[in-house]
Amino acid sequence: xxxxxxxxxxxxxxxxxxxxxxxxxxxxxxxxxxxxxxxxxxxxxxxxxxxxxxxxxxxxxxxxxxxxxxxxxxxxxxxxxxxxxxxxxxxxxxxxxxxxxxxxxxxxxxxxxxxxxxxxxxxxxxxxxxxxxxxxxxxxxxxxxxxxxxxxxxxxxxxxxxxxxxxxxxxxxxxxxxxxxxxxxxxxxxxxxxxxxxxxxxxxxxxxxxxxxxxxxxxxxxxxxxxxxxxxxxxxxxxxxxxxxxxxxxxxxxxxxxxxxxxxxxxxxxxxxxxxxxxxxxxxxxxxxxxxxxxxxxxxxxxxxxxxxxxxxxxxxxxxxxxxxxxxxxxxxxxxxxxxxxxxxxxxxxxxxxxxxxxxxxxxxxxxxxxxxxxxxxxxxxxxxxxxxxxxxxxxxx
Numbered sequence: 001x002x003x004x005x006x007x008x009x010x011x012x013x014x015x016x017x018x019x020x021x022x023x024x025x026x027x028x029x030x031x032x033x034x035x036x037x038x039x040x041x042x043x044x045x046x047x048x049x050x051x052x053x054x055x056x057x058x059x060x061x062x063x064x065x066x067x068x069x070x071x072x073x074x075x076x077x078x079x080x081x082x083x084x085x086x087x088x089x090x091x092x093x094x095x096x097x098x099x100x101x102x103x104x105x106x107x108x109x110x111x112x113x114x115x116x117x118x119x120x121x122x123x124x125x126x127x128x129x130x131x132x133x134x135x136x137x138x139x140x141x142x143x144x145x146x147x148x149x150x151x152x153x154x155x156x157x158x159x160x161x162x163x164x165x166x167x168x169x170x171x172x173x174x175x176x177x178x179x180x181x182x183x184x185x186x187x188x189x190x191x192x193x194x195x196x197x198x199x200x201x202x203x204x205x206x207x208x209x210x211x212x213x214x215x216x217x218x219x220x221x222x223x224x225x226x227x228x229x230x231x232x233x234x235x236x237x238x239x240x241x242x243x244x245x246x247x248x249x250x251x252x253x254x255x256x257x258x259x260x261x262x263x264x265x266x267x268x269x270x271x272x273x274x275x276x277x278x279x280x281x282x283x284x285x286x287x288x289x290x291x292x293x294x295x296x297x298x299x300x301x302x303x304x305x306x307x308x309x310x311x312x313x314x315x316x317x318x319x320x321x322x323x324x325x326x327x328x329x330x331x332x333x334x335x336x337x338x339x340x341x342x343x344x345x346x347x348x349x350x351x352x353x354x355x356x357x358x359x360x361x362x363x364x365x366x367x368x369x370x371x372x373x374x375x376x377x378x379x380x381x382x383x384x385x386x387x388x389x390x391x392x393x394x395x396x397x398x
Contacts (some may be wrong), residue, residue, distance in 0.1 A: 002187060027104070038382075041081070048181050092200070094129055097359035101128035104361060115336035122363045123347045125390055129357035134375045138386045148389035153375040153382050154210060154262075154368070157190045164199045168375030174387050175205055176370040179228040181212040182315075201236050210262035216304075216311035226318035229261055231280035233323045261319050262350050262366070263312065264329035266337070309340040317348060327366065350385075 027375040071136075096112060097105045104115040117123075126387040130142030140147055151172025167175075177196045180189035180212060209232060211225050236257045291379075328349030335341055341362070350366035351358060358367045365388050373384035 003142045012208055030369045031130070047367035079260070091293075091356055093355055094357050094359070098128045100132055102361060103324050104332050105359070106333045106336060108333070113333075118241050118342050120342045124363050125174075127284070128359050128361075131357050131358040131367060131386075131388075133369050136370065136384060138145035138367075138369065141216055144390065146391050148387075150387040152176060152366075152387055153180065153373075153378060154385060155192070155196050155378065156383070158194070158380055159382060161192070162196060162199065164203055164205075167375065168203050168205060171377060174385070175200055175207040176210050177207055177343045178212060178382070180225065180269040181214060181233070183215075183223055184215045187221050190346070193228070197232055197236065204256050208258035208260045208262065209324070210264055211315075213263060213311075213315075216307040217315075219314065222311070222315045222318055225315065226322050229319055229324050230322035233257055233259075259323065259325040259328050260348070261324040262327045262329045263315060264350065264352070265308070265318070265331075265334050267331055267334070267352075268338075277339045305338060305340055308338055309343060312339060312344060316344075329366070329368070332360070335360075363390070365390075 071301070089316055093112075100114060102117060104117070106113045106115065126144055126147070127142045130144075132139045132141055138149060138151070140149060150173045151171065153172055154168070154176040177193060177200065178190050179193050197207065197209075209229055210227070217225075230311055252349040312328065316328075319326045323357060325348070327348045327350050328341075328344055329352060330339070331352045335349075335351075348366075349362065349364040350368060351360050351364045352368045353360070354368075354370055358369070366385055367388065368383060368385040368386040370382075372381040375382040375384065
């Protein structure tokens, strides 16, 4: 067939080239769809098989070596932390609290108990053990900026008559005065309470009040305790102010008294022999049954926890009605096991822990670090604490 014949055939079939073009496109699309189909099949097979899919890429020996290497590295890192802590002279308690910074570590009779954290309670933004005791002073060794620390003393009947002029010039800027103690017999007011409040007010020193709690109490006893707070607030001014939106700290009132009222739960005289979480058959999740035997007489931790929590809620409500701002004060064991902290989460916290460093996974504003401290002008051993103002993380980011 000559060239003229080909030209003639092409002229007679003008759609032939276009047909070949479309056929090529269809074949390419089909190949793409087939490739995508097989890719999806492989993906879902790997996903449903879990680690079986990984085993197709790694041999059993390789996977075992990776796991062993990761475990060995974790072990070496932990041993290095322990060695560094011991060589620096830190106590075993501080070392364990730094390692287990997501738990509450309680020491009792030389044994250590680990309590898991509960949800719904605001976490402590400071690094574990970043607040360190140095004699009667406190150092902050963390990296969180704008942390304010003020030294304070809690005055009780045991301190007798205070030399307020010496105390005012001692550098202590925080004063808390105990109103009395809630006991099984009733509310026992401190004999020095009124005198101390008057002396502080005369020198224009801002002070707050506290109430010690030995036992969960009934309505009449709690009302007597709240009346003592109400009387001082009415006499010297001060009420629960608004919260500063920028700093997150309470606005100071114009009165002499600070609106904070510390409700300080005293340590139990005798603890249950089984303090570990989940004791008494209550299960590990609730972590109940670790209560003081003196609280219920029967070792029923769950019932005692409910009694303590109900009593605290009732007293907090009365304090708020009197114009105060309740602060829950307790030791580590009490926070972990003796009260339902999640139901009291809207109240500030006062941590009682006389160790060398404060290690508490929840946010708190007060740390009582000594019951045998020395404060100028204060007879006998003093209860020393610090007030902490820690800006919220979102405030720091701004």
